[in-house]
Amino acid sequence: MNELLTPAVFAIQSRYNGQVSEFRDEVTLLVPAEKIIAATTTLRDEFDFDMLSAETAVDYCPQTTPRFHMVYIFYSTKTHQYITFRAPLNGDNPSIATMETVYPNANWREREIWDLMGIRFEGHSDLRRLLLPPNWEGHPLRKDYPLGYEEVQYTFNFDDIDLRKPKGVR
Amino acid sequence: MREIQEFTLDELKHLFTPQAITGETMVLNMGPQHPSTHGVLRLILELDGEIVLNCVPDIGYLHTGIEKNMEAKTYQKAEVLTDRMDYMYTMGNNLVYCLAVEKLTELKSPARADAIRVILLELSRLQSHLLWIGTSALDLGAMSVFLYAMREREMILDIFELVSGQRMMTTYIRPGGLWRDVPAEFNDAVKQIVDIFPKRIDTYEALLTKNPLFMDRTKGIGKIDTKTALAWDVTGPTLRATGMAHDIRKANPYCGYEQYDFEIPTQTTGDIYGRYKVRVEEMRQSVRIVEQALNKLPFGPVRDNNPKFVPPPRSEIGVSMEALIHHFKLWTEGFTPPVGSVYSTIESPRGEMGLFLESDGSPKPYRVHYRTPSVPLLQIMPILSKGCFVADLIGIIGSIDIVLGDTDR
Amino acid sequence: MGLEQKLGNTGVVTTTLENAVNWSRTNSMWPMLFGLACCAIEMMAAQAANYDMSRFGMELMRASPRQSDLMIVAGRVSQKMAPVLRNLYDQMPDPKWVIAMGDCAACGGVYNNYAVLQGVDEIVPVDIYVAGCPPRPEGLINGVVALHNKIKSERFAKWK
Numbered sequence: 098m099n100e101l102l103t104p105a106v107f108a109i110q111s112r113y114n115g116q117v118s119e120f121r122d123e124v125t126l127l128v129p130a131e132k133i134i135a136a137t138t139t140l141r142d143e144f145d146f147d148m149l150s151a152e153t154a155v156d157y158c159p160q161t162t163p164r165f166h167m168v169y170i171f172y173s174t175k176t177h178q179y180i181t182f183r184a185p186l187n188g189d190n191p192s193i194a195t196m197e198t199v200y201p202n203a204n205w206r207e208r209e210i211w212d213l214m215g216i217r218f219e220g221h222s223d224l225r226r227l228l229l230p231p232n233w234e235g236h237p238l239r240k241d242y243p244l245g246y247e248e249v250q251y252t253f254n255f256d257d258i259d260l261r262k263p264k265g266v267r
Numbered sequence: 268m269r270e271i272q273e274f275t276l277d278e279l280k281h282l283f284t285p286q287a288i289t290g291e292t293m294v295l296n297m298g299p300q301h302p303s304t305h306g307v308l309r310l311i312l313e314l315d316g317e318i319v320l321n322c323v324p325d326i327g328y329l330h331t332g333i334e335k336n337m338e339a340k341t342y343q344k345a346e347v348l349t350d351r352m353d354y355m356y357t358m359g360n361n362l363v364y365c366l367a368v369e370k371l372t373e374l375k376s377p378a379r380a381d382a383i384r385v386i387l388l389e390l391s392r393l394q395s396h397l398l399w400i401g402t403s404a405l406d407l408g409a410m411s412v413f414l415y416a417m418r419e420r421e422m423i424l425d426i427f428e429l430v431s432g433q434r435m436m437t438t439y440i441r442p443g444g445l446w447r448d449v450p451a452e453f454n455d456a457v458k459q460i461v462d463i464f465p466k467r468i469d470t471y472e473a474l475l476t477k478n479p480l481f482m483d484r485t486k487g488i489g490k491i492d493t494k495t496a497l498a499w500d501v502t503g504p505t506l507r508a509t510g511m512a513h514d515i516r517k518a519n520p521y522c523g524y525e526q527y528d529f530e531i532p533t534q535t536t537g538d539i540y541g542r543y544k545v546r547v548e549e550m551r552q553s554v555r556i557v558e559q560a561l562n563k564l565p566f567g568p569v570r571d572n573n574p575k576f577v578p579p580p581r582s583e584i585g586v587s588m589e590a591l592i593h594h595f596k597l598w599t600e601g602f603t604p605p606v607g608s609v610y611s612t613i614e615s616p617r618g619e620m621g622l623f624l625e626s627d628g629s630p631k632p633y634r635v636h637y638r639t640p641s642v643p644l645l646q647i648m649p650i651l652s653k654g655c656f657v658a659d660l661i662g663i664i665g666s667i668d669i670v671l672g673d674t675d676r
Numbered sequence: 677m678g679l680e681q682k683l684g685n686t687g688v689v690t691t692t693l694e695n696a697v698n699w700s701r702t703n704s705m706w707p708m709l710f711g712l713a714c715c716a717i718e719m720m721a722a723q724a725a726n727y728d729m730s731r732f733g734m735e736l737m738r739a740s741p742r743q744s745d746l747m748i749v750a751g752r753v754s755q756k757m758a759p760v761l762r763n764l765y766d767q768m769p770d771p772k773w774v775i776a777m778g779d780c781a782a783c784g785g786v787y788n789n790y791a792v793l794q795g796v797d798e799i800v801p802v803d804i805y806v807a808g809c810p811p812r813p814e815g816l817i818n819g820v821v822a823l824h825n826k827i828k829s830e831r832f833a834k835w836k
Contacts, residue, residue: 120607121370147497151610151621151638168623170610170638174497174511177518179610202500205646213334223281228327228675229791230756231274237335237790244339245332245790299760302709302739306716307757328757329713332791348786351752351809354714398717417724424721435714436809672713675754 098124101176105144109136115182123181130167130184134194137169137182141199146171146180149200152207154214158240162187165216169196192217213238274311274325282323283313292320297660299328305402305664306671310648312657319660322652324645329675337635341601342368342442345632350436352637353673355395358387358427359615361440363637366521366611367624368442371604372576380444380569381523385560386457387430387439388522388613389553393464394423395616395668396550400471400543403665407484412474419467426456443577444570454561461558468550475543485539489651489663492537499650500643503618504549505667508534508541515614527559539666546668549616576602601630608634615640617668641673694832701745701771702733702824708744709737710764713751715778715810722813732820741767746823747800748816752780753793765800773827775819776802779809 098106102124109115113136115126128136140146150172154165163185170181186193195218196203207218208227215236218224226233235242250258276288286292298309307328313321333352337345349360362384369376376384401416424434430449431437439446475481491501493509506513512531516524532548534541571577578597579590608625618640627633644667651663711719722729729735738744741764753761765774776796779785782805784794796802803826806819 121373121609123609125608148500150500150612150619151623151636153623153634153636153638155608155625155634168608168636170621170623174513174518179612181608181610200500201498202643202646205642209642225278226327228330228756230327233755237332242335243790244335244788247784247788247794299757300710300739300741300764302737307712328754328760329752330754330756330791331752331787332789333787335791336787336789351714351786354717398720402720414725417721418726421721421726434810434812435717 099178101178102180105140105146105180108139108143112136112139123179125181125183127183127185130186130193133167133169133182133184134196134199137171137196137199140171140180140182144173145175146173148172148174149196149203149206150179152196152203152210154210154216154238156214156238156240161189164188165191165214167193167210167216186216190215190217192219194219195221197221212236215239279311279323283321287313287321299325305669308645308664308669308671310660312660314657317656317658319652319655319657322649322660324648326645326671326674329671331672331676333676334635334637337632339631341630342604342632343597343601345635346441347436347438349637350438351672352676353615353617353620353639353641353670354435355398355670356391356615356617356620357435357437358384358391358440359613359620361438362388362522363611363613363620363622364624365440365442366613367609367622368604370609370611371607371624371626372442372602374443374571374573374576376444376522376571377568378523378565379448379567382560382564383445383449383569384440384522385524385527386557386564387427389557389560390423390426390457390460392616393550393553393557394420396546396553397423399546399616399665399668400475403543403662403668404475404481406661406665407481409475409478409481412471415467415470415474419464422460426453426460429453429456441570441577443573444568448569454564457557457561461554461561464554465551468547468554472547476547482540484659484662485543485666486536488539488655488659489666490536490538491647491651495647495650496537499647501618501647502643503615503640504542504545505644506618507531508545509537510535515612515619519612521611521613524556527556529556539662542666542668546616603628603630612638617641617644617670617673637676639673639676641669641671645669645674694830695828697832698828698830702827704733705746705773705824706736706738706744707734707746707748708741708764708768709739710747711750712753712757713780715750715781718810718813719748719750719777719816722816727813727817729817729820732817732824734820741765742769744768745771746773746775748775748777749781749796749800749802750777750810752778752785752787753796753799754791755793758793758799761796762799773803773823774800775804775806775816775823777806777816777819778811779807782807785809 113132115128118125151170153168165186167184210216212226248258293314295312299307309325311323333348349364350357352360397416397420401413404412428434431439493511496506512533514531529552532545534544574593583590604626606628610623612621621638623636625634652660776782781796804819804823808815
């Protein structure tokens with residue numbers, strides 16, 4: 098581990114019960130979901146991690162505890178280091194506190210996660226769908242959502258599939 | 268086909284002033300089909316006469332489902348989709364993906380591949396900035412810059428076509444190196460660009476930098492300071508125009524950028540004119556980097572020789588049974604990296620472009636997330652445009668250089 | 677034969693009404709300035725000095741659908757954009773034509789997924805498909821010329 102990261106990692110580990118793991122020189126801290134806001138506030142104020150570089154979520158679908166991992170990647174413009182936080186979330190309708198209060202740019206990133214992953218953010222100021230139309234059903238990036246291939250037409254089922262296809266008005 | 272789902276004012280009332288509900292101010296829709304929004308961007312504006320009070324961007328009109336689609340393809344095949352995301356910096360999309368895969372599989376790209384990557388990346392940056400200078404000047408009424416910029420852009424696209432056979436969607440940079448070595452004409456073609464480009468950049472500057480019409484429409488408009496920019500995660504020329512010299516190429520070098528001598532141009536004004544100056548200076552620095560990389564272009568292989576991850580050369584397949592088996596396995600089943608997640612970043616012409624890649628040990632990526640620079644840039648539109656005129660809004664959209672394929676993915 | 681001899685060399689050309697109208701339609705066709713994605717960049721390149729689409733009477737891109745005759749669907753059409761695109765098509769005055777530029781507009785291209793419309797012909801009638809990802813500017817110009825040839829052979833009514 099880079100010595101520039103050690104104090105921050107040690108502080109989060111001891112104060113917020115974080116579990117450290119390292120892969121390819123990248124440090125990841127697994128922080129309980131209810132402590133994530135306090136942990137990030139510490140990271141920003143005491144250790145100069147001034148940018149929330151990326152925020153996303155991963156779906157481990159058949160598994161339910163935890164089903165989702167929230168992934169936060171922070172960057173410090175002083176030490177040029179990245180650090181990753183992960184917060185596990187259980188169940189099919191998970192929710193977590195919004196990061197907007199600590200890093201304002203989380204606003205759209207969380208809207209995107211709500212849109213595509215269906216994770217609800219408590220206290221978010223504007224939780225609407227970001228990318229998909231407002232009347233869309235489902236959250237496409239979840240593993241149980243189909244990719245939505247167009248069916249391939251062969252000679253034996255050409256007419257059946259043709260009937261189901263949307264056609265332009267001519 | 269779905270019906271157009273309109274927002275009601277009630278749904279958006281937390282984003283507007285109370286006067287919008289009573290009708291004292293006007294709510295105006297701009298886009299998604301608008302000549303100056305650089306793609307299919309929609310802005311919902313609240314106007315008091317000519318003055319923008321609030322601006323609510325509505326994106327997603329180019330949402331392509333790339334992240335989901337990549338999960339359904341093997342690592343090699345998924346790379347093809349990344350090209351079409353930020354379509355002005357296609358080489359960079361490939362590179363950030365390849366860097367992540369290389370980190371995951373511990374592949375190492377050889378020195379020659381790195382140098383060619385740097386040349387092509389800087390040419391990509393040049394062509395992105397050229398298109399930017401053309402279209403954003405066109406939005407502000409300067410027509411001829413567009414024609415000059417497109418003329419020079421063709422020269423760069425010819426080089427891309429020379430090395431890869433495609434003008435824009437090259438997929439030339441592959442995990443572990445490059446698709447193949449560059450042809451013999453490559454050096455001369457790049458040399459020609461290095462020779463003529465500084466003079467051509469002078470031409471654009473002669474048309475714009477001291478042009479009073481251009482200065483009136485850009486100076487002091489769309490201002491942002493460093494603190495706000497950092498809080499909203501703004502990177503790239505928009506951040507550098509506020510006075511902060513932050514560049515991933517210097518801060519976390521990749522592809523051997525630390526060997527090249529270049530400067531990070533900055534301005535302190537933070538307005539449209541500052542961003543323009545930063546980008547023009549960046550073009551000069553890019554030419555410098557290309558020149559240095561070309562002068563010390565090493566010889567050697569252009570691909571890692573680990574046959575479990577990198578396909579064997581075409582010439583070996585006919586004579587070596589091993590190579591044939593590896594080729595067959597790689598293109599039917601794909602390779603299996605270890606379980607884990609990585610994050611890689613590069614400096615795109617718009618800012619920090621990152622890729623979060625998670626592997627579950629199967630030949631397909633488990634989760635891919637692109638951290639694109641255009642999202643934060645578009646997110647600060649309400650801050651940049653508050654209190655400006657509608658006509659200046661066009662200049663602001665042009666100056667932050669968003670690519671809608673990049674925001675919507 | 678008869679009329680030309682009488683007119684002599686006064687500079688009058690006779691033709692059919694169809695030919696005259698189709699000629700004027702092809703040589704002053706106004707495309708709509710409507711870029712969606714990557715192909716829009718190549719469409720701009722086709723407009724610029726190197727390829728110069730104005731050789732075919734198409735230099736005047738109109739931003740308003742009500743002033744344009746040709747919609748060049750340049751890029752992938754998402755499910756969110758599809759109703760907007762149909763709306764724009766409905767606003768164009770007759771006669772109107774559509775070019776599906778690029779693989780994504782023609783058939784969905786590499787994006788066979790939930791978000792992208794599998795070919796713009798699902799919502800608007802397409803006259804010419806231009807292949808390529810993205811097509812070269814020459815490819816687009818070839819498509820435009822093919823459209824011109826198609827228009828030149830159009831007939832106003834079915835003669836009995």
